[in-house]
Every structure is written in structure tokens, then in C-alpha cells.
Amino acid sequence: MFTRVVEAGASLTITVDGRKIAAREGDTVAAALLAAGIVASRTTPVGGAARAPYCLMGVCFDCLVTIDGVGSRQGCLVAVREGMKVETQKGRREAGR
Numbered sequence: 298m299f300t301r302v303v304e305a306g307a308s309l310t311i312t313v314d315g316r317k318i319a320a321r322e323g324d325t326v327a328a329a330l331l332a333a334g335i336v337a338s339r340t341t342p343v344g345g346a347a348r349a350p351y352c353l354m355g356v357c358f359d360c361l362v363t364i365d366g367v368g369s370r371q372g373c374l375v376a377v378r379e380g381m382k383v384e385t386q387k388g389r390r391e392a393g394r
């Protein structure tokens with residue numbers, strides 16, 4: 298569904314929900330997830346509906362994920378790093394992260 302316009306930047310590997318995926322240097326976490334076919338980055342706390350990155354510029358908060366153990370990070374505003382661990386967020390942020 299989502300494809301890159303240009304394949305630029307060094308290849309990186311990040312882990313998403315325990316699965317290694319390829320990303321590109323300069324990708325945001327949200328872009329890397331979408332490029333890997335991972336569309337839903339979180340579920341809502343009340344209804345459990347799946348949400349996907351929408352604005353990709355820090356406005357909608359539909360891209361919340363846990364990054365290296367810290368919850369409710371906006372995936373569209375964080376650049377990937379080699380070895381980064383990302384978890385899709387199920388419902389509300391857990392206490393302590």
C-alpha cells in the first residue's frame with residue numbers, strides 16, 4: 298500500500314513487536330512501520346479501535362507507539378535508529394512507561 302518515492306539512506310534494522318524490519322536512515326518510526334506494511338500503530342483506550350498514522354506531522358496523535366520502553370511517543374516525530382525497539386501501543390499508556 299505504501300511505497301517509497303526514492304530509496305535513499307542507509308538500511309537500518311529495527312524491531313517492532315519482536316519482529317525485525319528494515320528501515321531507512323532518515324525515516325520516522327511511523328514511515329518505517331507504514332513501509333513495512335504495519336498500518337495500525339495503536340488501539341484506542343476506550344473502544345479498542347485500531348488507529349494508523351494520519352497527519353505524519355505531529356498533530357493527530359494517531360501514531361502513538363512505545364519506543365525503547367517509553368510509551369505514547371509520536372512515531373511520526375522520531376527518527377529511526379539502528380536497533381531501536383518499537384511496540385505498537387494497545388490502549389492506554391502503561392504506568393511507568
Ligand code: FES
Pocket residue numbers: 327349350351352353354355356357358359360361371372373374
Ligand atoms: S501521525 Fe499524526 S501525530 Fe503522528
